[in-house]
Amino acid sequence: MKKDIMLCFLSDVKRNREGGISVAEYQNIGAKKDCHTTNESAVRYLLCGGHAQVDSLSHLFLVRTQMVAGPIVGYEDAEGRGWTHYGYFLHRISDVVPNVENIADSIDFDEQAPIEENMDTLIEVASSVRRYAQDVRRDDPTAEIVLHVDCTGGLRNASMILIALMRLVQYERIAIGKVIYSNYHAHRVEEVMPLYAFFDLVAGAEEFVRHGEVSVLRDYFRAREKSPALERLLAAMNGFAEELTLCHYGELRTAIVELRRRIEAFSDESSASISAEAVQSDNLMRQMLVRIREDYSTILTEEVDDIALIGWCIDRGFLQQSITFFTERVPELLVDSGFLCLKPEHQENFLACLEKDPMHRNAGFYLVNEYRGEKLPSEEFHKAQTAWRDARRKFLCAFRAETTADEIFAFADGAMRDTPQFRLGDARRMCDVFTWLSQMLREEDNLALRDTPIGKAFLGRVRMPYINSRRPKKSKTGQENAE
Numbered sequence: 368m369k370k371d372i373m374l375c376f377l378s379d380v381k382r383n384r385e386g387g388i389s390v391a392e393y394q395n396i397g398a399k400k401d402c403h404t405t406n407e408s409a410v411r412y413l414l415c416g417g418h419a420q421v422d423s424l425s426h427l428f429l430v431r432t433q434m435v436a437g438p439i440v441g442y443e444d445a446e447g448r449g450w451t452h453y454g455y456f457l458h459r460i461s462d463v464v465p466n467v468e469n470i471a472d473s474i475d476f477d478e479q480a481p482i483e484e485n486m487d488t489l490i491e492v493a494s495s496v497r498r499y500a501q502d503v504r505r506d507d508p509t510a511e512i513v514l515h516v517d518c519t520g521g522l523r524n525a526s527m528i529l530i531a532l533m534r535l536v537q538y539e540r541i542a543i544g545k546v547i548y549s550n551y552h553a554h555r556v557e558e559v560m561p562l563y564a565f566f567d568l569v570a571g572a573e574e575f576v577r578h579g580e581v582s583v584l585r586d587y588f589r590a591r592e593k594s595p596a597l598e599r600l601l602a603a604m605n606g607f608a609e610e611l612t613l614c615h616y617g618e619l620r621t622a623i624v625e626l627r628r629r630i631e632a633f634s635d636e637s638s639a640s641i642s643a644e645a646v647q648s649d650n651l652m653r654q655m656l657v658r659i660r661e662d663y664s665t666i667l668t669e670e671v672d673d674i675a676l677i678g679w680c681i682d683r684g685f686l687q688q689s690i691t692f693f694t695e696r697v698p699e700l701l702v703d704s705g706f707l708c709l710k711p712e713h714q715e716n717f718l719a720c721l722e723k724d725p726m727h728r729n730a731g732f733y734l735v736n737e738y739r740g741e742k743l744p745s746e747e748f749h750k751a752q753t754a755w756r757d758a759r760r761k762f763l764c765a766f767r768a769e770t771t772a773d774e775i776f777a778f779a780d781g782a783m784r785d786t787p788q789f790r791l792g793d794a795r796r797m798c799d800v801f802t803w804l805s806q807m808l809r810e811e812d813n814l815a816l817r818d819t820p821i822g823k824a825f826l827g828r829v830r831m832p833y834i835n836s837r838r839p840k841k842s843k844t845g846q847e848n849a850e
Contacts, residue, residue: 368507368509368510368511369510369511369512369513370425370426370503370510370511370512370513371421371422371423371424371425371513371515371544372424372425372426372427372428372496372499372512372513372514372515373410373413373424373426373427373428373514373515373516373517374428374430374492374496374514374515374516374517374529374532374533375406375409375410375427375428375429375430375516375517375520376430376476376517376518376520376525376528376529377404377405377406377429377430377431377432377435377452377453377456377520378404378405378406378435378452378519378520379432379434379435379439379452380403380404380439380442380450380452380455380456381405382439382442386441386442387442388403388442388455389403390402390403391408391549391551391554392554393408393411393412393549393554393555393556394554394555395412395416395417395555395556396408396411396412396415396416396556397411397412397414397415397416397463398415399411399415399462402459402549403455403459404452404455404456404459405519405520405549406456406517406519406520406549407456407459407460408519408549408556409517409519409547409548409549409556410424410460410463410464410517411460411463412547412549412556413515413545413547414463414464415463416556421515421544421545423464424464424470425470425503426470426472426499427464427467427470427471427472428472428474428492428495428496429453429456429471429472429473429474430473430474430476430488430492430528431452431453431473431474431475431476432475432476432477432478433475433477433478433479434452434478435451435452435453436451436452436453436473436475437451437452438450438451438452439451439452439455453473457471472495472499474488474491474492474495475488476488485528489528489531489532489535490535492532493532493535493536493539496514496532496536496539496541497536497539500512500539500540500541511542512540512541512542513541513542513543513544514533514536514541514542514543514544515544515545515546515547516529516532516533516543516545516546516547517547517548517549518546518547518548518559519547519548519549530563530566533546533563534566543560543563545558545560546558546559546560546562546563547559564587565651567583567586567587568584568587568651568655569655570583571583571584571585571586571587571655572584572655572658572659575604575608575659576658576659576662576663577683578683579607579608579611579612579683579685580608581601581604581605581607581608582608584601584604584655585601585604585605588601588648588652591644591645591647591648592641592642592644592645592648593645593648593649594636594641594645594646594648594649596629596632596633596636596649597633597645597648597649597652599629599632599633600629600630600632600633600652602629603622603625603626603628603629603630604626604629606622606625606626607619607622607623607625607626609622610622611685611688614687614688614691616691616692616695616696619676620671623666623667623671623676624671626663626667627667627668630656630659630660630667633649633652633653633656634653634656636649663679665678665679666679673692673696673697673700674697674700676692677689677692677693677696677697680692694732694736695732698729698731698732698734698735698736699729699730699731699732700731701731701735702730702731702734703731707731707734707735709734713740716740717734717738720733720737720738721733721738724737
């Protein structure tokens, strides 16, 4: 079931020089062409105009100022009745909206208040529309609710207020129908939905820039004529959006290349052989492409840069994508650059393991994430592990007592000599660390080290526990005798 509702920002009733009601004539609003109120023409156009698609209105949301809520000063009709501006509007449309008194919902707007305070009124209007929609959907969850908007009346900033309201109610799954403006000088009511839809175009471009989404842009251009070049560009943007969501590196890389190609082709395309509306669509898209090119510049390169792609994802909050691409691509980059490498004696075993990988991953990924090296027989491995543990314990015991630089070097360089499977890659660094520790813990060695920030921090945290650990421990019997 379809429910057509309407939102109007009402104007006050205008008077002519004789004191009567000013009358305006509109040509495309049905049989009754004379309108006595500003917003009357929009209602008649919607229900009675030549292209009317609305049989009846289910509800009216009428925003009125204090002036509109008040009386038409000094006016009485032929029967001697006085009217408020609001009441007179309802009276004028009662022939096309017979139940207007029952379906009209008035919302007061203080024209004297700052616009910041009137934000509450905007929220109230949106809430009224939402409550109506909830009531309808409670009885019929599948009901289609369409909001038509008259942009003619109200204050000078009424159009901006109405646009804000339309954006709000769209979040309630309420479709925007006809957006209407009564052109007083042309004596015609005009539909200005294309101008309102322009906001969707801008929002769609922003959505693509920020989130890689193309649904709003696609919806905007779906109802318009397009050049073949624009069709292909939108398809490429849609392909990129899908692959970014699915997070498949290979397919995304292909989609990026295609997007770059289609952007370049669209920019070079001639508009000579297409319709005026298609030319306009192309020109609108060219306006949006300036920002899109700028924000996608790091990834729309001749050769896709994996690090730039990861950075682009991080900048836009695509954490899942950035983590996935980092895991998949960075290991291979590290191997290709030579930052990570295998010793020649392990190369044959690595290639054999890589060949057996059921997932057929690249060498870099497999090396970093899967490869565990050649396994030693358990007895041999246990023997090597025990030897290393004994050597380490012996050295540390000696280190706590007194250790020379030669002894430190002998430990770092020699302890592993018979166990190459441990692949200690930097014995020199280990030697340097222990030498520094040895010097720091002895008053007579290298006082300059203790004056550095690192040295001071080390002494503050480590030296006293170290000294205490070297003091001979008293036996329990000795303590009792001392007491």
